[in-house]
Amino acid sequence: MDKTLADLIKISNITGRNPALTQAAGGNTSVKTSDGKFMFIKASGTALKDMNAKRGWRKLRLNKVLGVIKDKCLAKMSTARREQEILSRHLISCCDGIASTARPSVEANLHALLDKCVIHLHPLVVGAYVNSKKGHVEITKLFKSEKYPPLWIPYAPPGFPLAIKTSRLVADYEKRYGKKPAIMFLAKHGIFVTAQNAPDAMRLLHNVLNRCENNLPRLKTLCLKPPAAKKILEVKSAIQKAVLNATGHRLPVTFIYNNEIALFINRPDAAKLLAMGPLEPAEMVYVNGTPMWVETPSPAKIASGMKKMVRQGNKPVSAFLVKGVGLFIAADKKDAPIVKDFATGTTLVRLWASHFGGLVPLTKTEQNFVKRWYLAAPQPTKHRR
Ligand SMILES: [Zn+2]
Numbered sequence: 001m002d003k004t005l006a007d008l009i010k011i012s013n014i015t016g017r018n019p020a021l022t023q024a025a026g027g028n029t030s031v032k033t034s035d036g037k038f039m040f041i042k043a044s045g046t047a048l049k050d051m052n053a054k055r056g057w058r059k060l061r062l063n064k065v066l067g068v069i070k071d072k073c074l075a076k077m078s079t080a081r082r083e084q085e086i087l088s089r090h091l092i093s094c095c096d097g098i099a100s101t102a103r104p105s106v107e108a109n110l111h112a113l114l115d116k117c118v119i120h121l122h123p124l125v126v127g128a129y130v131n132s133k134k135g136h137v138e139i140t141k142l143f144k145s146e147k148y149p150p151l152w153i154p155y156a157p158p159g160f161p162l163a164i165k166t167s168r169l170v171a172d173y174e175k176r177y178g179k180k181p182a183i184m185f186l187a188k189h190g191i192f193v194t195a196q197n198a199p200d201a202m203r204l205l206h207n208v209l210n211r212c213e214n215n216l217p218r219l220k221t222l223c224l225k226p227p228a229a230k231k232i233l234e235v236k237s238a239i240q241k242a243v244l245n246a247t248g249h250r251l252p253v254t255f256i257y258n259n260e261i262a263l264f265i266n267r268p269d270a271a272k273l274l275a276m277g278p279l280e281p282a283e284m285v286y287v288n289g290t291p292m293w294v295e296t297p298s299p300a301k302i303a304s305g306m307k308k309m310v311r312q313g314n315k316p317v318s319a320f321l322v323k324g325v326g327l328f329i330a331a332d333k334k335d336a337p338i339v340k341d342f343a344t345g346t347t348l349v350r351l352w353a354s355h356f357g358g359l360v361p362l363t364k365t366e367q368n369f370v371k372r373w374y375l376a377a378p379q380p381t382k383h384r385r
Pocket of ligand 1: 026027120121189190
């Protein structure tokens with residue numbers, strides 16, 4: 001197998017198998033060939049952990065991808081038209097003989113700008129910084145002794161707008177430091193690390209994540225006393241009835257309870273923290289937004305909340321945080337693990353971020369862009385990043 005492809009599969013599988021690094025199969029990876037002509041990159045539609053020699057990647061001509069970012073005409077197009085145009089240009093740039101129509105990662109333009117081996121993830125420990133008011137200040141403090149500090153990218157919508165903003169900031173960084181950034185923190189999104197080879201990129205990733213994790217606020221450990229089985233059954237039944245009423249689907253409901261969930265549901269500001277809405281585009285794209293806060297588990301009230309979401313142009317959520325009881329997931333077998341990942345992840349990030357000056361969620365305008373962008377995406381899939 002091509003050494004570049006082997007490296008890509010290795011870094012993808014290792015990172016993809018760690019749920020703390022990739023919520024619900026998010027994230028993407030790439031490795032460029034040593035002649036600088038080609039880039040192997042994760043394909044949309046395959047999770048990092050499932051990539052193998054036969055599927056889950058595409059090989060692109062690098063100069064063609066870089067040409068996309070330089071094309072000023074694209075910025076003037078509507079989101080829908082631009083998505084189509086970029087997709088067809090990326091597919092034309094593919095030179096792997098793969099008959100599949102799988103598109104290269106939606107962040108291919110951004111990967112093309114960076115060093116040889118690129119890993120992009122949405123780790124929870126990074127979420128605490130990129131979604132909080134003091135996150136940028138904390139990151140600056142954490143890396144202040146570094147000769148080449150991380151580059152902080154203020155929020156930009158996924159895909160083309162993010163690549164354009166990043167290309168400007170990377171060029172400024174290069175002017176100032178004489179090289180491209182090896183670490184980038186993306187507000188309301190995640191992290192990119194890049195190095196000249198796969199082992200260095202993996203080492204850098206672990207080093208950065210350890211540093212971020214060691215600086216996190218310590219959460220109190222509660223003496224856990226899970227709710228009575230009767231109460232859990234009662235709430236499960238209420239949620240199942242509400243979901244059936246609001247969506248017409250009878251779905252299995254599962255109950256999740258741990259220290260973070262217990263801390264969250266007993267906070268006096270829990271409802272307020274959830275009402276701030278989704279923290280990052282992936283939370284909207286994969287699980288239809290933030291879990292619903294349930295003060296009293298009445299089927300009619302929950303159903304009415306879900307119907308309101310639909311009236312507002314959103315899809316109904318599948319996760320419910322019930323005051324004093326715990327987290328409930330109403331989803332089929334295939335979707336339940338994804339919903340669980342996001343619901344437990346967003347709860348933890350909200351707890352951490354509230355110690356870093358408070359949450360910075362997506363604004364309404366940013367949410368609307370993600371909705372339009374997702375609808376405009378030519379190939380909507382659960383793992384489209
Ligand atoms: Zn991402």
